[in-house]
Amino acid sequence: MIVEVKKLHKIYNNGTHALKGVSFSVQPGEFLVIIGLSGSGKSTLLRCINRLIEPTSGTVKFLGKDITHIKGEQLRRAKSQIGMVFQQFNLIRRRSVLTNVISGKLGAISTFDSILERFDKEIIDEAYRNLETVGITEKARIRADSLSGGQQQRVAIARSLMQNPKLLLADEPVASLDPATSNSVMHYFEKINKDLGTTVICNLHFLSLVRKYASRVIALKAGEIIYEGLPGEINETWFRTIYGEEAEEVEIR
Amino acid sequence: MIAEPEIEILPHKIIERNKQREDKFNFVKAVLLDIFFVFYSVVVLKRAIYYKFFLEMRELPFSWGDIGILFIISIVVGIFWASTKTSLSCKLFGIAKDNKTTKWTVEIFGWFLFNITFIAGWIVTKFSLVDLFSSEGIQGAQRIFGALFQPEMGIFDDALFAIIETIYIALLATLISIPPTLFLSFFTARNLMRDNKVSFAVYYVLRIILNFVRSIEPLIWAIIFSVWVGIGPFAGMIALFIHTIASNAKLYSEAIENIEQGPVEAISATGANKVQIVWYGVVPQIILPFLSFTIYRWDINVRMATVIGLVGGGGIGTMLIQYQGLARWHEVGLIILMIAFVVWVMDYISARIREAIY
Ligand SMILES: Nc1ncnc2c1ncn2[C@@H]1O[C@H](COP(=O)(O)OP(=O)(O)OP(=O)(O)O)[C@@H](O)[C@H]1O
Ligand SMILES: [Mg+2]
Numbered sequence: 001m002i003v004e005v006k007k008l009h010k011i012y013n014n015g016t017h018a019l020k021g022v023s024f025s026v027q028p029g030e031f032l033v034i035i036g037l038s039g040s041g042k043s044t045l046l047r048c049i050n051r052l053i054e055p056t057s058g059t060v061k062f063l064g065k066d067i068t069h070i071k072g073e074q075l076r077r078a079k080s081q082i083g084m085v086f087q088q089f090n091l092i093r094r095r096s097v098l099t100n101v102i103s104g105k106l107g108a109i110s111t112f113d114s115i116l117e118r119f120d121k122e123i124i125d126e127a128y129r130n131l132e133t134v135g136i137t138e139k140a141r142i143r144a145d146s147l148s149g150g151q152q153q154r155v156a157i158a159r160s161l162m163q164n165p166k167l168l169l170a171d172e173p174v175a176s177l178d179p180a181t182s183n184s185v186m187h188y189f190e191k192i193n194k195d196l197g198t199t200v201i202c203n204l205h206f207l208s209l210v211r212k213y214a215s216r217v218i219a220l221k222a223g224e225i226i227y228e229g230l231p232g233e234i235n236e237t238w239f240r241t242i243y244g245e246e247a248e249e250v251e252i253r
Numbered sequence: 254m255i256a257e258p259e260i261e262i263l264p265h266k267i268i269e270r271n272k273q274r275e276d277k278f279n280f281v282k283a284v285l286l287d288i289f290f291v292f293y294s295v296v297v298l299k300r301a302i303y304y305k306f307f308l309e310m311r312e313l314p315f316s317w318g319d320i321g322i323l324f325i326i327s328i329v330v331g332i333f334w335a336s337t338k339t340s341l342s343c344k345l346f347g348i349a350k351d352n353k354t355t356k357w358t359v360e361i362f363g364w365f366l367f368n369i370t371f372i373a374g375w376i377v378t379k380f381s382l383v384d385l386f387s388s389e390g391i392q393g394a395q396r397i398f399g400a401l402f403q404p405e406m407g408i409f410d411d412a413l414f415a416i417i418e419t420i421y422i423a424l425l426a427t428l429i430s431i432p433p434t435l436f437l438s439f440f441t442a443r444n445l446m447r448d449n450k451v452s453f454a455v456y457y458v459l460r461i462i463l464n465f466v467r468s469i470e471p472l473i474w475a476i477i478f479s480v481w482v483g484i485g486p487f488a489g490m491i492a493l494f495i496h497t498i499a500s501n502a503k504l505y506s507e508a509i510e511n512i513e514q515g516p517v518e519a520i521s522a523t524g525a526n527k528v529q530i531v532w533y534g535v536v537p538q539i540i541l542p543f544l545s546f547t548i549y550r551w552d553i554n555v556r557m558a559t560v561i562g563l564v565g566g567g568g569i570g571t572m573l574i575q576y577q578g579l580a581r582w583h584e585v586g587l588i589i590l591m592i593a594f595v596v597w598v599m600d601y602i603s604a605r606i607r608e609a610i611y
Contacts, residue, residue, distance in 0.1 A: 052518060
């Protein structure tokens, strides 16, 4: 079991009860997709798994170790083994693509070297290899904010690959991209999942993408899991339960 | 086994409780402010308008007894007024009843406050059209403006040297203020310091100190330092240095507070430590605003250095005040023209550089 979440609750400081007792587990090599309406708690769940935020109660286990309330050095080590890709790419705009990719490795570089931006040859080579995986080696020296959205997201994927992550989290990675680009970006996640054996947990909006890439699906509604199963099993009835009576499916290929 | 969590606290209960607490707190604030309003009104009415204007007294009688009585009256009236929930302060803090009485009190009392303040201001500044347009006054103005058009060029090289001194005072003060300002700005940025109690305490204390230092004008600092290190350029430079740190640390830290959180979050998710997060997530986003603030501050400091010179901070200001004391108006004219020119050029250059940066 790579991730084990038990009775997880998250109450934000303003009183919002974003997760209400979520439990599930993830096997190594899975491509788990989380779906649900806006505000259902998908981002909150991912952020609890890599501990960008601290859960209010319940437990999160990563590789068998309880990481729910760890702090300091322990927390950094756990974070460095979990990659994360965001909807808004979150690259350092004014820096080169290469620096952005290398920044994924900061957990393994000394503070002093990272301030001087003095990186070992191996790290630079590794960065180029990861850029190759997402197919944009030729952009390495370009400023990150001059790339298109799809390219930026691929750089963000390369950055997370620098961590050699056991687990890759993706929070609506294609929500700000057009359909064609979405598919190509999703392709890289599939490739990483299949070729490198990295476990992927991904929040998605479009069911067509879910059917195409997910090995298993969890649906959240108002902070609770209301569906867990294979993507093919989501029929009309389930769809309406998850997305509400008025919802209608939109296709994206 | 992990103990079952206590999640009985319902969110809307928490919100309700917070609201009640806030209302109570607002009421206390409203009472205090109303007391102040009433006290202010009676004091202004009595001392500025009645004594000074109607009785035309020069020396105002002062006794703690009088003030004390007025204050006690204000407390009683203020508390009563606020508890009717129709007062001006209640309206300001959003706890007033929504009815006609409130509307009327707020309007009438608002106008009343504005008018007595305006009238008192008029009386206190001794605003006088007679002085502005007296024949003596007009002559003085003619002297000054006449001198501006016939500047005494004989002191040009002295004045040039003095104004360069002023520019250097400003430049040095700005440059050496950069390292301490940078250092302080990270410790006074809320988003970097709120994580734990110790750092938040540091943040809070530093903020208070900086606010205090900033609230004292460079001119006052110059007076303090001219006593400390002796009159001259050094006192002026130190005064500007201190004030520049305090004001730029505020601007810098606000720039840090307004950065995009995304990159910071992404870097932190890779397991980087705090220093690395700041260096990769924060610093690239703030370099340009910092540069721009600093250049702008140099521009401001040139003007400030001139003013500081008037109290003995060296440079062109000191020269100006000396010639003014000797009533040598043509020399004063030249100096004023040179100051105007330099300030205009600095303004232009700094605006251009800041444009180019972005
Ligand atoms: N930092 C925060 N502070 C307070 N409340 C928050 C915070 N972040 C999220 N919430 C609230 O928690 C709930 C769940 O939010 P979350 O972002 O996890 O939903 P989501 O499923 O990711 O939605 P979306 O599809 O819009 O991204 C929402 O009601 C949201 O307003
Ligand atoms: Mg979200």
